[in-house]
Amino acid sequence: MSSAEVAVQVFKEIETEDFRILNIIEAGMSKHEFVPKDQIQKHSKLPMDRIDFTLGKLNKLGLTYRTKETYNGHTLNYAGYDCLAINALVKADVIVSFGQSLGVGKEADVFDALSPSGRRIAVKFHRLGRISFRQTRRTRGYTREHSTWLFQSHVAAEKEFQAMKLAYENGVSVPEPISQNRHVVAMGMIEGAQLSKYKDIGKPEKVLKEILRNLRKAYLKAHLIHADISEYNIILQPDGHVLIIDWPQAVKTDHANATELLERDIKNVLTYFNRKFNIELAAKEACDYITGKTRSLAF
Numbered sequence: 125m126s127s128a129e130v131a132v133q134v135f136k137e138i139e140t141e142d143f144r145i146l147n148i149i150e151a152g153m154s155k156h157e158f159v160p161k162d163q164i165q166k167h168s169k170l171p172m173d174r175i176d177f178t179l180g181k182l183n184k185l186g187l188t189y190r191t192k193e194t195y196n197g198h199t200l201n202y203a204g205y206d207c208l209a210i211n212a213l214v215k216a217d218v219i220v221s222f223g224q225s226l227g228v229g230k231e232a233d234v235f236d237a238l239s240p241s242g243r244r245i246a247v248k249f250h251r252l253g254r255i256s257f258r259q260t261r262r263t264r265g266y267t268r269e270h271s272t273w274l275f276q277s278h279v280a281a282e283k284e285f286q287a288m289k290l291a292y293e294n295g296v297s298v299p300e301p302i303s304q305n306r307h308v309v310a311m312g313m314i315e316g317a318q319l320s321k322y323k324d325i326g327k328p329e330k331v332l333k334e335i336l337r338n339l340r341k342a343y344l345k346a347h348l349i350h351a352d353i354s355e356y357n358i359i360l361q362p363d364g365h366v367l368i369i370d371w372p373q374a375v376k377t378d379h380a381n382a383t384e385l386l387e388r389d390i391k392n393v394l395t396y397f398n399r400k401f402n403i404e405l406a407a408k409e410a411c412d413y414i415t416g417k418t419r420s421l422a423f
């Protein structure tokens with residue numbers, strides 16, 4: 125079970141006092157690898173027996189990890205961090221319930237959820253370092269690295285949300301960004317599948333042109349370079365139009381490596397269309413079009 129599945133499953137069992145303790149552990153993690161129990165007590169102002177009870181419960185639910193033997197130090201697992209973000213999104217009236225998992229990947233889990241008005245939305249949990257985290261835990265137990273990964277995932281979600289908002293406001297075809305909390309981004313649900321999944325896409329020239337038109341809009345209007353474009357981050361919708369997803373690594377066009385990143389994005393797209401659909405377009409021509417040096421594509 126993924127940690128988001130754990131979080132979604134146990135979420136209803138978590139009470140106000142449990143959230144209070146989870147929040148205190150989260151705050152303490154900026155200073156401590158394992159937040160000591162006396163710190164938790166100091167901030168919660170609850171009697172020690174209640175704290176012991178709650179810490180035991182949170183650990184049993186898989187939301188926290190505690191130091192062996194004395195159980196004195198506590199740290200959040202991804203599932204605990206997930207619960208804090210879910211709780212904030214519920215309180216902010218963004219989501220009321222979760223549906224099924226839409227995809228568990230290397231660096232993100234995406235879930236289907238319902239908004240208070242009954243709209244289906246997608247909720248993406250960033251999971252940086254998940255794989256290396258599992259490996260270090262196996263060999264070295266929990267390390268400082270762990271809390272750094274939670275923090276990095278938070279940063280990734282913030283960056284993705286900001287980039288998607290900019291792109292969306294400037295008419296780039298992306299899922300509608302709805303809300304963000306901690307390492308989680310809520311966005312409009314999309315239909316269709318990754319470009320990589322299709323054998324036949326009808327008129328590939330038209331699809332390629334639409335992708336490049338979106339990269340041009342992102343560049344000229346939102347001043348953004350996606351920086352991770354591939355057939356896996358382009359969705360082809362049932363109506364034949366494309367959507368560009370997965371924006372945490374996007375950079376501004378004045379970034380020091382902007383040119384290289386844009387050239388790499390272009391190469392990824394052109395290589396794919398060349399290999400799969402036999403379309404030839406020079407990278408230079410695509411680049412001039414995207415950066416506004418030319419106004420249209422010749423093919």
Ligand SMILES: Nc1ncnc2c1ncn2[C@@H]1O[C@H](COP(=O)(O)OP(=O)(O)OP(=O)(O)O)[C@@H](O)[C@H]1O
Nearest residue numbers: 226227228229230231232234246299312313314370
């Ligand atoms: N808004 C959405 N609506 C529906 N499904 C989505 C949405 N966003 C993402 N997905 C699904 O989740 C998958 C992973 O999303 P995304 O590419 O944003 O994350 P990622 O960091 O690349 O994760 P992974 O490591 O799995 O590739 C997508 O390929 C898609 O199937």
Ligand SMILES: [Mg+2]
Nearest residue numbers: 356357369370
């Ligand atoms: Mg992706």
